Amino acid sequence: MTVSGTGDKWAVITGASAGIGKECAKVLSARGYHLVVVARSLDGLNALKDELSANKKQVEVVALDLTLPEAPEQLVKITDAKNIIPEVLVNNAGIGCYGRFLDTKLPDQLRLLRLNVDTLISLSYLYGAKMRQRKNGYILQVASTAAFQPMPNYGLYAATKSLVLSFSRALNFESKADGVSSTALCPGATRTNFFDASKHTPSKDFERMMMPADAVARAGIDAMFARRDVHVSGLINSFYAFISRLVPASVMMRALAKATESQST
Numbered sequence: 001m002t003v004s005g006t007g008d009k010w011a012v013i014t015g016a017s018a019g020i021g022k023e024c025a026k027v028l029s030a031r032g033y034h035l036v037v038v039a040r041s042l043d044g045l046n047a048l049k050d051e052l053s054a055n056k057k058q059v060e061v062v063a064l065d066l067t068l069p070e071a072p073e074q075l076v077k078i079t080d081a082k083n084i085i086p087e088v089l090v091n092n093a094g095i096g097c098y099g100r101f102l103d104t105k106l107p108d109q110l111r112l113l114r115l116n117v118d119t120l121i122s123l124s125y126l127y128g129a130k131m132r133q134r135k136n137g138y139i140l141q142v143a144s145t146a147a148f149q150p151m152p153n154y155g156l157y158a159a160t161k162s163l164v165l166s167f168s169r170a171l172n173f174e175s176k177a178d179g180v181s182s183t184a185l186c187p188g189a190t191r192t193n194f195f196d197a198s199k200h201t202p203s204k205d206f207e208r209m210m211m212p213a214d215a216v217a218r219a220g221i222d223a224m225f226a227r228r229d230v231h232v233s234g235l236i237n238s239f240y241a242f243i244s245r246l247v248p249a250s251v252m253m254r255a256l257a258k259a260t261e262s263q264s265t
Contacts, residue, residue, distance in 0.1 A: 038063075145232065146161045
């Protein structure tokens with residue numbers, strides 16, 4: 001059993017088998033962190049561990065379905081048993097559910113709600129308390145530019161990201177005196193498996209606007225270590241987040257409904 005030493009720096013990353021989470025793992029490993037990588041895909045996690053072997057840092061693989069109510073406490077028990085108290089938590093795990101709400105399956109929407117909200121909040125609480133005891137810690141909450149306005153066809157997803165953004169900012173304000181920060185990372189469309197998992201095929205024009213996951217991860221990690229409140233990745237996304245505060249929600253929703261419907265299969 002791996003046991004953490006007193007001087008070791010650890011990071012826990014959820015949704016680490018692909019996409020932004022995987023790229024965050026690469027960045028943190030290169031910066032000297034041992035990792036606890038968490039996802040459902042054991043094969044994906046083991047492939048990541050092999051890929052990071054050159055960095056000479058420990059990589060603990062935890063294959064866990066974080067949509068299960070008991071999963072956050074199970075994860076903390078696993079890290080406690082290894083004497084791992086993370087300095088960094090990356091709450092990246094999340095899913096979307098494409099379609100008009102009443103045309104989707106309720107279990108799919110509730111699963112989204114549990115992962116995007118319940119799991120994120122539970123891990124922020126459980127690991128945040130440990131960070132506060134040590135007077136140091138960094139939390140990266142992966143939200144989305146969808147947090148800035150209601151979004152037809154991704155209604156509950158956008159609502160969860162709005163919650164993540166608001167919650168993260170409040171947590172950051174409350175905890176800064178204790179040496180703990182919470183940074184909300186708000187990417188726009190990113191080249192990951194998100195759209196495949198959501199059963200939504202974007203148009204070619206939309207795909208060309210996507211940011212690479214590694215660029216999003218590097219910028220997010222930099223913002224986290226700078227203890228920034230919010231980071232919107234990319235100039236276009238920053239502009240989009242800005243105008244969403246100025247344009248009436250009804251106008252934004254009409255535009256988003258048209259865009260997403262025209263891209264569906």
